[in-house]
Amino acid sequence: AQSVTQLDSQVPVFEEAPVELRCNYSSSVSVYLFWYVQYPNQGLQLLLKYLSGSTLVESINGFEAEFNKSQTSFHLRKPSVHISDTAEYFCAVSGTGGGNKLTFGTGTQLKVEL
Amino acid sequence: ETGVTQTPRHLVMGMTNKKSLKCEQHLGHNAMYWYKQSAKKPLELMFVYNFKEQTENNSVPSRFSPECPNSSHLFLHLHTLQPEDSALYLCASSQERPPDTQYFGPGTRLTVL
Numbered sequence: 459a460q461s462v463t464q465l466d467s468q469v470p471v472f473e474e475a476p477v478e479l480r481c482n483y484s485s486s487v488s489v490y491l492f493w494y495v496q497y498p499n500q501g502l503q504l505l506l507k508y509l510s511g512s513t514l515v516e517s518i519n520g521f522e523a524e525f526n527k528s529q530t531s532f533h534l535r536k537p538s539v540h541i542s543d544t545a546e547y548f549c550a551v552s553g554t555g556g557g558n559k560l561t562f563g564t565g566t567q568l569k570v571e572l
Numbered sequence: 573e574t575g576v577t578q579t580p581r582h583l584v585m586g587m588t589n590k591k592s593l594k595c596e597q598h599l600g601h602n603a604m605y606w607y608k609q610s611a612k613k614p615l616e617l618m619f620v621y622n623f624k625e626q627t628e629n630n631s632v633p634s635r636f637s638p639e640c641p642n643s644s645h646l647f648l649h650l651h652t653l654q655p656e657d658s659a660l661y662l663c664a665s666s667q668e669r670p671p672d673t674q675y676f677g678p679g680t681r682l683t684v685l
Contacts, residue, residue, distance in 0.1 A: 502615075
């Protein structure tokens with residue numbers, strides 16, 4: 459079984475400032491890791507994912523996350539945020555062996571202010 | 573239409589009502605999922621269907637009854653719900669083998685009076 463911890467429920471940040479959203483996971487097996495974003499009144503959309511290979515993965519809109527196996531972390535970062543990044547961000551994990559079951563964290567509300 | 577659609581988007585029902593939520597995916601996927609999203613809680617996986625067969629029931633009360641007539645459609649039948657069942661219900665689809673991305677619908681906001 460897996461679990462995901464997102465310690466920060468809300469992260470306020472000014473526009474053009476850097477941001478880091480933290481995610482730690484627990485698992486007894488190898489994992490795939492995901493970040494999903496949920497804009498108001500919408501479903502979740504995949505932002506980026508780590509499957510294998512390079513531990514640094516990037517999204518098309520400037521976010522990146524680094525898989526750190528020793529620290530069991532998959533923190534999400536962006537060097538300069540925009541107002542349009544205001545949304546809720548969910549970290550999720552699935553085991554690599556069989557099934558496509560995702561375990562989600564509680565989410566982090568990112569609020570970008572002018 | 574493309575992606576994953578859900579109807580209705582909003583639903584208000586009394587505890588004695590019977591209603592159904594509908595999900596349709598246009599992505600050619602073989603797996604479909606129901607999730608419950610409540611404030612301040614992780615998304616809760618409720619049911620998983622692979623090739624129309626239920627492969628996971630995450631200890632969901634029997635007042636929630638899923639139905640998957642084919643790989644493109646998924647229903648959640650509701651009856652005698654409780655106020656604590658009020659939440660956003662999300663449908664998702666993917667290919668059946670990991671690590672395929674799950675694609676989510678916009679959800680149905682359910683309020684039980």
